[in-house]
Amino acid sequence: MVMVEAKKTMAMAARRSFQSQLRFFKVHRSATMFDVLNPATGQTIAELPDDSAEEVAAKFGVLVAGQKRWKAVPLAERREVLERFNELLRLNMPTLAKTLTTEMGKPTAQAKNEVRATVDRVNFYLENYEKVLKEHTVLETTRVKEKVLYEPLGVVANISAWNYPYFVSANVFAAALLTGNAVLYKPSEYASLTGFEISRLLYEAGVPNDVFVMSTGRGGTGSAVASLKGLGGLYFTGSYKTGIEIASHTAPNLVKVQLELGGKDPAYVRKDVPNVAAAALSIADGAFYNCGQSCCSVERVYVDKQIYGEFLDHFTKIVKSFKVGDPLEPETYIGPVARRAHLSFLASQVKDAMDKGAHAILHTGLESSAFADGFYFPPTVLTDVNHTMQVMRDESFGPLIGIQAVDRDEEALTLMKDTPYGLTASVFCKHSIDAEEILRELDVGTGYWNCCDRVSPRLPWSGRRGSGLGTTIGSINGLRTFVQPKAIFLQHPTP
Numbered sequence: 001m002v003m004v005e006a007k008k009t010m011a012m013a014a015r016r017s018f019q020s021q022l023r024f025f026k027v028h029r030s031a032t033m034f035d036v037l038n039p040a041t042g043q044t045i046a047e048l049p050d051d052s053a054e055e056v057a058a059k060f061g062v063l064v065a066g067q068k069r070w071k072a073v074p075l076a077e078r079r080e081v082l083e084r085f086n087e088l089l090r091l092n093m094p095t096l097a098k099t100l101t102t103e104m105g106k107p108t109a110q111a112k113n114e115v116r117a118t119v120d121r122v123n124f125y126l127e128n129y130e131k132v133l134k135e136h137t138v139l140e141t142t143r144v145k146e147k148v149l150y151e152p153l154g155v156v157a158n159i160s161a162w163n164y165p166y167f168v169s170a171n172v173f174a175a176a177l178l179t180g181n182a183v184l185y186k187p188s189e190y191a192s193l194t195g196f197e198i199s200r201l202l203y204e205a206g207v208p209n210d211v212f213v214m215s216t217g218r219g220g221t222g223s224a225v226a227s228l229k230g231l232g233g234l235y236f237t238g239s240y241k242t243g244i245e246i247a248s249h250t251a252p253n254l255v256k257v258q259l260e261l262g263g264k265d266p267a268y269v270r271k272d273v274p275n276v277a278a279a280a281l282s283i284a285d286g287a288f289y290n291c292g293q294s295c296c297s298v299e300r301v302y303v304d305k306q307i308y309g310e311f312l313d314h315f316t317k318i319v320k321s322f323k324v325g326d327p328l329e330p331e332t333y334i335g336p337v338a339r340r341a342h343l344s345f346l347a348s349q350v351k352d353a354m355d356k357g358a359h360a361i362l363h364t365g366l367e368s369s370a371f372a373d374g375f376y377f378p379p380t381v382l383t384d385v386n387h388t389m390q391v392m393r394d395e396s397f398g399p400l401i402g403i404q405a406v407d408r409d410e411e412a413l414t415l416m417k418d419t420p421y422g423l424t425a426s427v428f429c430k431h432s433i434d435a436e437e438i439l440r441e442l443d444v445g446t447g448y449w450n451c452c453d454r455v456s457p458r459l460p461w462s463g464r465r466g467s468g469l470g471t472t473i474g475s476i477n478g479l480r481t482f483v484q485p486k487a488i489f490l491q492h493p494t495p
Helices: 002-024 055-072 074-092 093-104 108-132 165-178 192-205 221-224 240-253 276-292 307-320 340-354 407-415 433-440 474-478
Strands: 033-037 046-051 136-140 143-154 153-158 181-184 213-214 233-237 257-260 265-269 298-304 359-362 380-383 400-406 424-428 446-449 472-473 482-489
Touching: 002 240, 046 093, 046 380, 055 153, 055 181, 055 213, 055 221, 074 108, 074 192, 093 108, 093 165, 093 192, 108 165, 108 213, 108 474, 136 407, 153 165, 153 221, 165 181, 165 192, 165 472, 165 474, 181 192, 181 221, 192 213, 221 233, 221 240, 233 240, 240 257, 257 359, 265 276, 265 407, 276 298, 276 307, 276 400, 276 424, 307 359, 307 380, 307 400, 340 380, 340 400, 359 424, 400 446, 407 433, 424 433, 433 446, 472 474
Parallel strands: 153 181, 153 233, 181 213, 233 257, 265 298, 265 424, 298 400, 380 400, 424 446
Antiparallel strands: 033 046, 136 143, 143 482, 359 380
């Protein structure tokens, strides 16, 4: 009873804190509202408006005018604004992490890691954005000069994700603002309070309020954003299903679309892997970090049958050692999933697999009253799996993994290819030449040798097939998606 009362008191305090933050933004009441829930407790912590199509259009109109002024701001001044924002991210890390943990369930240590990663990514853009804006001459003779200019797209829409809301959204708005675009930011309804934190710091850093505008809401609001005429580009991170829907809304308006969608990322452990325990640790972290809610989480594992038993022993011991609990506690490694509805989906994948002969190794202890109201799913390892099972074919996006024994590289390759997705794949073995040979055979955007679930600001991030469209983040290639070339042909008059 004491624990229940304490949880209620904490929920009320969190709600007061967030409502105070919302008053700072003078959040309006819309015809429809939605509740923001704390997934660790199931309690409502805020109520936010579902922006209508009319409200979305009005915000877009504000940005159209603001962008014309923003693109004329000298590059050095735009840089100074984003430098201040990055410093504010660093200084406000405890507050930012707590907001994320409270509304999305990410363990606090991992939330702080996300803010740090966001600072690093913005730094990369600060160091490199001028390279994609620099005009260059491609031909010059006594009579003719041909050159290329690079201009901002205009107003871009950023329909962002809830699983890494600071990092994923900054990949868009930081690059977009530096290159002279204005941004209509629609955070996920499961990370809207984080969206307010981002907006607050951008305004404090000096971004004009007609250059970055946030629109809150659920799916209808996102559809309204995607249907806008006159967008320079739309950048979406989320599920394959929603990505297809968004693309269908943008198509009639011929809007440039960048989609970073789902995955069913495989990891393969060859029999010559030098350290089975180290491979198991890396893959377990890749599968269960952020409660398995990462687009590049390891979602299926193939292990050579000669080391399958040894790998499984190490892997299950590691997973059982992960602390499940209150995400605000520093020691917690696995918290709740972000959405209550996802619990039944994960349970259905486990049931389907076990009905078809799989065996499950489950965590226990989630039956206690401390977890009763939260959206907790026990970290689950499924063995004796195969590709007739949903868990090896459909994206899980939770603390659930299937491990299958294979006979040599040929079988592993066949199974790794058996997917409509193509985001990442990893190979654990002794020699890089062997790993590269396998990775070159796979239609994925990123390949790893003896690691997984990693991103680098220097490398492009792209999905193939069902995993997305375009280079959505990272590298000079990612920055180039926020500008458009203009060809200039100059010819001296005939004497």
